[in-house]
Amino acid sequence: MKRVPLALQVLIGVALGVVLGAIVGKGTLTETLGAIGILSIKALRALAVPLVFFAVLDAFVKTRIEGRKFGRLMLICLVNVSVAMVIGLTLLNVFQPGKLWQGKLEALIAQTHAKAPEAKKADDPEAPGATLEVLPNVAYYIPSSLVRPFVYNNLISVVLMALLMGAAIRRVRSEQEAHGETSIRTVESFIAACYQVLLVMLEWIVKTIPYAVFGTVAKVVGASGLGVFALLWVFLLVALSGLAIHSLIYYPAIAWLWGKKSPKNYLGNGADAILTGLSTNSSLASVPITLKCLEKMGVSTSSARLAACVGTNLNNDGITLYEAMAALFLAQALGNNLSLGAQFQVVLASIMAGAGIAGIPEAGLIVLPLVLSTAGLSAETIAVALPLLIPVDWIIARARSGVNVMSDMLVAILLDAGQETKIADE
Secondary structure (H helix, E strand, C coil): CCCCHHHHHHHHHHHHHHHHHHHHHCHHHHHHHHHHHHHEEEHHHHHHHHHHHHHHHHHHHHHHHHHHHHHHHHHHHHHHHHHHHHHHHHHHHHHHHHHHHHCCHHHHHHHCCCCCCCCCCCCCCCCCCCCCCCCHHHHHCCCCCCCHHHCCCCCHHHHHHHHHHHHHHHHHHHHHHHCCCCCCCHHHHHHHHHHHHHHHHHHHHHHHHHHHHHHHHHHHHHHHHHHHHHCCCHHHHHHHHHHHHHHHHHHHHHHHHCCCCCCCCCCCCHHHHHHHHHHHHHCCCCHHHHHHHHHHHHCHHHHHHHHHHHHHCCCCHHHHHHHHHHHHHHHHHCCHHHHHHHHHHHHHHHHHHHHCCCCCCCCHHHHHHHHHHHCCCCCCHHHHHHHHHHHHHHHHHHHHHHHHHHHHHHHHHHHHHHHHHHHCCC
């Protein structure tokens, strides 16, 4: 199955799991296959945290851009992803689609003998999910030791540590270059090597996902029958609605109002890049086409390259929107009414996860377990819920990539508009 795309492998795994579960039913075989499948999902979750850490450090080491331009790029990306999150939270909180799954997911977890959430260790402080106060949240995410965030899979703390360390490495490198020293290169080489090793490990684990899906789906169907997939359309509709509103309404409107590019120019001249992202399921693979489309729109080469080549590591609105919506959807399905503070933590985790895994194959699938755990779901619950979402993930994944490509183009347009404004003021 080496040459078969992963998405197709997953679908085959789902189909075979459904057939086996329906024929065999609940028994030792399906229970064993389900237990084996959970191992791959747990390994994926364990690898995601160090992978994000070294991905952020590697980006700091390799990326060299002028500070003011980088600040403008960061601001634009932050505004775009904030709007994406507002759209997602509004849809989830107003319509509360996850409630259509209430009772069914809990019954499924009980039938498959998933364990209850493990109690937190005594020295692991509770997240201040019921408050939006700055100090309690900051205190929670500043670890008392460097290993604690990795032990508890605290994604936000890990990214903050990576940002701090990355900034320090850049400062030391600058100082050493001024004095003709080169010892920091050893650290940079170590970071690059660790990142490459983790990517190879990730590749191996991702290859087991179709088999994991086969086992867990067989167990789920064997315990509950085919009815467990009857409500998948609800999740698919909600996820695609959020992505569509953000990409087909917000992006063209901003490109027109602030970037002075009409919807016909933005969507028409950008169609090739958007379709490439949809077909390849990768915004990174679409970069050459994106640059050509931006040239057709009349965007300067410098802004296009900054947005599409560097900014693509930050422009992951599609992934972050999907991750947050999936987490809140499943929380609603389990009857967990997350407070505004807890939802903010899920959003923050989604943003940081999206920025940390840009360009990594199947990025959304890799970090989804971490974001789900931020919403309070246990590892066992995630192992049961994830296979229920995967059958439609291949559709949503392509939509996410298309949104990310559109985000790259919008950022380039806004960078160009900002540069033109600056020149006019001068």
